[in-house]
Amino acid sequence: GAGVSQSPSNKVTEKGKDVELRCDPISGHTALYWYRQRLGQGLEFLIYFQGNSAPDKSGLPSDRFSAERTGESVSTLTIQRTQQEDSAVYLCASSSSTGGYGYTFGSGTRLTVV
Amino acid sequence: AQSVTQPDIHITVSEGASLELRCNYSYGATPYLFWYVQSPGQGLQLLLKYFSGDTLVQGIKGFEAEFKRSQSSFNLRKPSVHWSDAAEYFCAVVPDNYGQNFVFGPGTRLSVLP
Numbered sequence: 691g692a693g694v695s696q697s698p699s700n701k702v703t704e705k706g707k708d709v710e711l712r713c714d715p716i717s718g719h720t721a722l723y724w725y726r727q728r729l730g731q732g733l734e735f736l737i738y739f740q741g742n743s744a745p746d747k748s749g750l751p752s753d754r755f756s757a758e759r760t761g762e763s764v765s766t767l768t769i770q771r772t773q774q775e776d777s778a779v780y781l782c783a784s785s786s787s788t789g790g791y792g793y794t795f796g797s798g799t800r801l802t803v804v
Numbered sequence: 805a806q807s808v809t810q811p812d813i814h815i816t817v818s819e820g821a822s823l824e825l826r827c828n829y830s831y832g833a834t835p836y837l838f839w840y841v842q843s844p845g846q847g848l849q850l851l852l853k854y855f856s857g858d859t860l861v862q863g864i865k866g867f868e869a870e871f872k873r874s875q876s877s878f879n880l881r882k883p884s885v886h887w888s889d890a891a892e893y894f895c896a897v898v899p900d901n902y903g904q905n906f907v908f909g910p911g912t913r914l915s916v917l918p
Contacts, residue, residue, distance in 0.1 A: 731910065732909060733906075
């Protein structure tokens, strides 16, 4: 597609439920990133995929968080047993290469845990 | 510790006034440098980026930024602010040519007075 697409745009879930957030990167972009942005705060790196290499998971805050990506296509971020502190906007970005060239953000998924 | 700092949490300027948003980084090598803008409820939009060469870079919406190696800074400027520029501005760094992810500053919120 023309841009990075994220779905859903908004998600309200009950505490303890699992949620899946989807990111559809720009076609041909080999790199994909997930970030979290809590209300009034900056962006927090979560995970990075580059082609078929092992992902960089160093930013995942707990083992309740996981992400998958098959090849250079869609990625899914899963949060298990959601907590209220997971409420945030989850942003996905894709890039045509490492180093930041052509790095484009999606509009995010706003997750609210009640 | 390696980091990106934006000293000003919130700046208020009058419409038509000039603007400078500060950004400093603490990486040893010259990183790739970026400024993003995030309007309320929106995703991040790239304003400009610096990789190498001319240290004064021009971006969209009339913004420019100057890289100063001696000061480890990459300040964003605009000569005349418009009300539509009210948003959150993030400085971001890819630490080196092989960087795998962006490191974002905490952001500066810009308010514009009529």
